[in-house]
Amino acid sequence: MNKLTQLLILIVRRDLVLAMRRRADVLTTLIFFVMVVSLFPLGVGPEMDMLRKMAPGVLWVAALLASMLSLGRLFSADYLDGTLEQMLLAPQSLSVLVLGKMISHWMVSGLPLVLMTPVLGLQFDMSVQAIGVLMLSLLLGTPILSMVGAIGAALTLGLRGGGVLLSLLVLPLCIPVLIFGTGAVQAVSGGLSVSSHLSLLGALLVLALAFTPWVTAQALRISME
Amino acid sequence: MLEISNLACSRGDHRLFSGLSFALHPGQIMQIQGANGSGKTSLLRTLCGFIIPDEGTISWCGENVRDMGEEYFARMMYLGHLNAIKDELSALENLLISAALSGVELKEADAILALRRMGLKGRERLPAKVLSQGQQRRVALARLLVSNAKLWILDEPLAALDVKAVALIQELIAEHLTQQGMVIFTTHQPLDVAGMEMRSLSLS
Numbered sequence: 264m265n266k267l268t269q270l271l272i273l274i275v276r277r278d279l280v281l282a283m284r285r286r287a288d289v290l291t292t293l294i295f296f297v298m299v300v301s302l303f304p305l306g307v308g309p310e311m312d313m314l315r316k317m318a319p320g321v322l323w324v325a326a327l328l329a330s331m332l333s334l335g336r337l338f339s340a341d342y343l344d345g346t347l348e349q350m351l352l353a354p355q356s357l358s359v360l361v362l363g364k365m366i367s368h369w370m371v372s373g374l375p376l377v378l379m380t381p382v383l384g385l386q387f388d389m390s391v392q393a394i395g396v397l398m399l400s401l402l403l404g405t406p407i408l409s410m411v412g413a414i415g416a417a418l419t420l421g422l423r424g425g426g427v428l429l430s431l432l433v434l435p436l437c438i439p440v441l442i443f444g445t446g447a448v449q450a451v452s453g454g455l456s457v458s459s460h461l462s463l464l465g466a467l468l469v470l471a472l473a474f475t476p477w478v479t480a481q482a483l484r485i486s487m488e
Numbered sequence: 489m490l491e492i493s494n495l496a497c498s499r500g501d502h503r504l505f506s507g508l509s510f511a512l513h514p515g516q517i518m519q520i521q522g523a524n525g526s527g528k529t530s531l532l533r534t535l536c537g538f539i540i541p542d543e544g545t546i547s548w549c550g551e552n553v554r555d556m557g558e559e560y561f562a563r564m565m566y567l568g569h570l571n572a573i574k575d576e577l578s579a580l581e582n583l584l585i586s587a588a589l590s591g592v593e594l595k596e597a598d599a600i601l602a603l604r605r606m607g608l609k610g611r612e613r614l615p616a617k618v619l620s621q622g623q624q625r626r627v628a629l630a631r632l633l634v635s636n637a638k639l640w641i642l643d644e645p646l647a648a649l650d651v652k653a654v655a656l657i658q659e660l661i662a663e664h665l666t667q668q669g670m671v672i673f674t675t676h677q678p679l680d681v682a683g684m685e686m687r688s689l690s691l692s
Contacts, residue, residue, distance in 0.1 A: 270589075273585070273588050273589070277577075277585055280576075280577070280581075281574060281576055281577070284576040284577075285576055343570075344570055344571065344572060344573065344574065344575075345568055345569070345570025345571060345572035345573075346572045346573075346574065348536075348538070348566070348568055348570065348572065349566075349572045349586060349589060349590075350589060351538070352536060352537075352561050352564070352565075352566055352590075353561060353589045353590055353591070354558045354559070354561040354562030354590065354591045355558065355589070355591060356558070360589075487538050488538060488539055488540065
């Protein structure tokens with residue numbers, strides 16, 4: 264097996280094992296997402312038409328906020344116990360290592376949200392088709408949030424009040440993802456084709472995959488100084 | 489061979505040291521001395537490439553380490569104040585993962601042997617959070633046993649260790665030096681390595 268793939272698998276496995284042994288962190292993100300989404304029908308009232316229209320936006324914004332919540336932990340635990348120092352000194356590609364951390368972060372914080380979406384969609388009386396497209400858009404979009412967020416997390420490493428700063432840095436960058444993600448669901452509800460929105464999301468994902476690991480690696484080196 | 493020439497480093501506006509030059513040849517050991525805040529850790533972190541020096545160059549066998557990148561990292565190992573140990577993982581898992589990160593293929597049996605030599609027999613599979621401070625340090629130091637790096641950069645390696653462990657570290661360093669390794673370290677405790685000339689560098 265290729266050395267880089269080996270490294271990738273090593274990091275993903277390590278982070279998943281760590282997440283499984285610290286389940287509370289994973290659950291808080293998911294519960295936060297469920298809570299925020301569930302508050303809307305309660306606050307707005309049971310008007311089906313309005314709820315159905317709001318659903319994609321509410322779910323997407325909640326997913327955005329939930330991913331911000333978990334981003335702080337992406338590098339900070341490793342930073343505090345010195346593991347990150349050792350990772351920077353590893354004679355292997357730091358970008359691949361960072362990519363591994365992004366993937367595991369997504370599997371722990373993004374994927375559960377996607378899987379939870381059908382249940383939450385029902386609360387908003389969404390059609391099966393709309394729920395399907397919403398899940399697909401989240402599936403394409405949440406990895407971008409993890410990857411773009413990682414740049415912010417690396418830059419704000421070790422800063423006091425870094426969490427808020429991180430959200431201020433990253434949220435504006437996530438606006439395109441939000442627009443295309445919700446746009447896809449609105450398109451399918453309006454009977455239009457969703458392929459343009461989803462392909463743009465896919466393009467953003469490829470772009471993020473290509474550039475964010477390297478940028479994050481550089482940001483980590485700056486933060487370590 | 490590690491060569492430092494005319495190195496200068498500052499933290500904030502404060503100049504820690506300047507015009508620092510020395511060379512470390514295979515089989516040599518050097519102790520960095522100085523009061524608290526004199527820049528010992530900063531010097532070691534500069535040697536690791538975490539801090540970019542204000543002036544001067546660090547070269548390995550004649551090549552600037554900044555140009556070597558990962559190739560240099562494969563030849564050195566750094567042990568800092570922080571143990572780089574994950575509380576949730578067992579001592580064994582910690583050692584296996586850090587070895588894999590540094591590009592060393594380590595079998596589980598060898599990792600267990602290394603941990604036993606560090607005096608952690610019977611504790612290999614316990615989560616690191618139930619180990620004492622000194623035992624966690626031993627897990628971190630077990631990385632020295634399984635690494636094949638030429639240059640060891642050790643920042644206070646003896647912190648939190650008991651007398652027996654200190655003796656063991658001295659033994660390890662002596663072994664490493666006889667295999668043409670190089671060690672550069674800081675400590676506030678006396679460290680005697682049998683049969684080796686100890687060079688020291690004072691920062692003030």
